[in-house]
Amino acid sequence: MATSSEEMTKLSWRRFEDGDNVWDSLTEKIFVQDTSHKCPTYVHKTPPCQGSCPSGEDIRGWLQIVRGLEQPPKGMTWQEYAFRRSTDANPFPSMMGRVCPAPCQDGCNRNELEDFVGINAVEQFIGDTAITNGYKFEPAPADTGKTIAIIGGGPAGLAAAYQLRRKGHAAVIFEANSGLGGMFRFGIPGYRVPRDALDSEINRILDMGKIEVKLNTKVGVDITVEQLEKDYDAVLWAIGCQSGRGLPVPGWEGTPNCVSGVAFLKAFNEGRMKVTAEKVVCVGGGDTSIDVVSVARRLGHITKTNKSDLPETVIHDGYVAHDAATAAAAEGATVTLTSLFTRDKMTAAEHEVDDALQEGVTVLDGVMPVEVIKNDAGRAIGLKVADCQMTDGRPAPVEGTERVLDADIIVSAIGQGGDLTGLEQFDNGRGLMNSDKFYQVPDKPGHFVAGDIIRPHLLTTAIGQAWIAVESIDEYLGQAEHKRRPKVDVHHFDLLAKLNEAELAPEHFDAHNGDLRGTSDAKYAIHNYEDRSGAEVIPHDELFLGHFQYTPRIHRKEEVPSADDVLGHFKERVIGYAEEEAINEAKRCMSCGMCFECDNCVIFCPQDAVFRVDKNESTTGRYVDTDYAKCIGCHICADVCPTGYIKMGLGE
Template identity: 60%
Template sequence: MATARDNASPAAPAKSPEERTFRRFREGDSRYRRLSEKIFQSGWSHKCPTYVLRTPPCSASCPSGHDIRGWLNIVRGMEKPAEGMSWQEYAFRRATAANPFPAIMGRVCPAPCESGCNRNQVEDHVGINAVEHYIGDYAIAAGYRFDPPAKETGKKVAIIGGGPAGLAAAYHLRRMGHACTIFDEHEKLGGMMRYGIPGFRTPRTVLDAEIQRILDMGVEVRTRTRVGTDVSVAELEREFDAIFWAIGAQSGRALDVPGGDAPNVITGVAFLNAYNDGRMRAIQGRVVVIGGGDTSIDVATVARRLGHITKENPVDHPERSAFGQMAHDVAETARAEGADVVLITRRPVDKMAAQRHEVEEALRIGVEIRDRLQPVAVVVGEDGRAKALRVVRTELKDGQVVPVEGSEEEIEADLIVAAIGQQGDFTGYEDLNNGRGFIDPDRNFQVKGKPGHFVAGDIIRPHLLTTAIGQARIAAESIDHYLRGEPMAKRPKVDVHHFNLLNKLAETGHAPAEVHEPVRGTSESDFAVHNFEDRSQFEVITHEELFLGHFPYTPRIRRRELELPPEVVLKEEGADRLERYTDEEAQKEASRCMSCGLCFECDNCVVFCPQDAVHRVPKSQRTTGRYVYTDYTRCIGCHICHDVCPTGYIQMGLGE
């Protein structure tokens, strides 16, 4: 029987009311924290409020560049869609402006945005990842599609690799009107999302739906085609106007210890490729996994789920499957009681790089994790195959992992999987190799020394899926400039998608008469938005700028994960274990967002102003970010509106 549990980290301990109450000033305070805040008593003060848009730390922490505050505000109902569009579709459109894979990322992204969330200063972060999961799944069920470009540019881009970076680049380039052709050596697109992450984390129906939505924009695909072998780089340079390299780090790093070249010592990449291709059907004996990151956890949980063979023929050796040789159907001889899997890691378990809830899941289904161990040699038997892994205990000294003398031991193994790093395969285009198995980009993600060639993803440096997607977004913008013959634009300091008040005003029919750059409005002129300044491209708003006392303790709605007993899990690989929010849960969780750096219409400044200087914008002119204004003939610069603004949207001192 399946039960439900939360897949997130343990709840943060509830803070006392004293800890949660935040006031800018305490009883007895008589001095300003900064002299720049001091008000000189006179008939006027330039220390009057201006409305400053800044980037929240969730977006600044997101490698793919989401406007997270934007789509959370849509889900909660604060920012309204145009007539005829549901809030779910509006949230989907806003979310996918940066990242076209909300359903996949809502399942597998480790969510650095949640670590940066200012709500952590109150009680617990907003469940951003779970809301994204909701948006993505709802969009698939509703059949939302991406619109093809309104106008074609006539330019053609070759995209080498159909993984997250390649697909994201195709999505952004098609939105710009450029023709795209994806070349991929596999039968299906998806890259690491398909061949590096097991199906019980990225359900294939979900992955296929999000990929197809991109292809339906008019993207040409040539699968089972390897650039450098089936087609040369020179041919691509003749046929296309630009080339985008998203080949990933598809080669795992070998175990560089004596005996590490034994045939049953393979890489984590090779193991997961064999499993996801359907070539790895069962495991014989004990599996020892070396690592500590997400890939090693994926290997360990997959191996555990595969069961083990009690009668083995030489042709059934698992390394044959991993190296592309299809063994006969060993599934019939496999018992679904799980392989004996041991994962060793150099660091303590609580310091492993893998996601905490994935580590807990591995332990739950029977993976043994032994920490503070480092491989020193592979023990090889008379048949030339590995029979054990020799390890040494480690300890931390001055922040460095060092071996403990005299602590060596041997761990029996029938298969050793090294998930210790990756690099690229440059066969056919060796000149792109920087000598370390990767490609070097410049700040605009153009390949150094090769105009017209661009790059993103793990082939730069293996990291998160969301990192590859964010790099592809920037690279696509650089390709657009290149194809248009324009100089590469200087990237903003905070290089993410931002809420754009002028676009919102235009969308709602409230655009100002004209706009001067920088966008700094005044109370008298109609050339921009009243006393507004956009600093989102170079400022991130921290919790010190918020009035945290406004926010009551509100526990996070914790997303549920179907918890199957181990004996059932081992038989039901590929099942979607995460349970998405209901409509009500998604809206309730999104309402916990503090809308850092953007007004969320709480009325505090209107209510607490002692001079009746702050007023709501007339309803006919009102929209998100333009809810209040200040009558400067009545304002005395008392700072009260600033002090009670929960979101930090009000900054004292016009133009400062």
């Protein structure tokens, strides 16, 4: 029966094109049937999902656990094992599975077939399951007697406290706000970050012990840097960027109803702002601006307002709050989002923009603000905008396209800056702190830094920086020289650690009696295995993509309200995977750079030279072996290896 045209379009990858009959490179020309002296060796590389993850998570590793390929140690469920593997790098799987824009998915090699693996959806499942089952972190090792001051209790500060405890150091967190969580709590709405789940993940860190928390304490104002240096063995600055940038246009400065996106969201997330204005205009294009407009649509406005009811009064004051009864009288708000960039170049996640449109937000892309229009009382009543063209990275208005957007409140979500009041000695002139490659503050021994205060970026970036900063702090406390960081600086699969975990560690090597020339059968070595994960990310063109079938991604369900239903809708939007969905989605992982036991090399070897290693002799069967007395160097095993794990090089 002929293959239908519809089916043919689903599998479109070929290793060779018509007319390809000559090897391109000298390296490949050595393969001439059985005259080659090259034989297979097994090379571990970093997958691009992991290489794209600023937290450096071992994504391939925990996907292998969820799918059932990598088995947990005795006495542990796979759910707990996946949790422990994922939190080696990032202690917030439930949170990050919800809000991370997932650069790992952009890098996923499966994009070359049909669609990326739903990595953050599986991560959310791991995190939510851990909360439901009450998993705790392993107890901290013996106390080192060292205590580190962490300035800031956001994602970077909390991740640093977690990593410090794993090394036996104590921590004291100084937080200027009334609660921990930073941007998790004060920058992202609760319908995206459920507060009960956030509290569970924070408390799990605090439950490790020896982490003291001092809330409502602003370093530089309530306590001096000199006092910190005297009382603590090191200081980690993780203060984030809590101040928003205003619009660089005439009329913005000093206008009461012109506010930053950071302040707008903080007032909402603290529960003080319960309504907004009738006409809201937000300038942005990133994730913060999407949160602003989505919140504005949910809050709505009230018709009759006293001065204390105005949203900017609540936002600017910091203590004034709307009466709870105010929200009951709310009506829908007209909300507009403008972006310098066209829709395809906006930095906000595409599905977030889609959700905002469904909720009734008007999105004007390719538009720049020109001037704030004010009335005689000095309040903004509109924002003049114009179509823009980008010239050398700078926007320029298109003549004749100016128009005014009516506005009762204007929100700027174009970037954030740090508040270095009392910390001027650390200001690099841009309202931020400088850092070297080890996340030390230059010329400030004992001071380290992580997160947005270096450069505003993603939450996952702050968490990854905190891990490296803690490594540097640990070396500083031990008066050790900083180790050279690997080129691919992430958490890697460690074969030797896995062998030890499975009680299959190699035998002791005796240098006096062992064979120093090489061996293919001794029990003290892992044969023909090379770990290049710290140096190389494996690209899609090293894989045999023809092995993989067309398998659509399993999308998480979402509860996104319509424009008519959005007012007062604060239910969580994302509905996480059921267990079966998480397992099936994890099975879509192509295990780039690591054997996943497909048996292609064993099946297709014409000499029966390649064989599986018995699982009671090695680890979880993550690699195969070769009888080099039979191997003729035909390289078929390398050609049919889906993951690019087999390389022809041995014997050259």
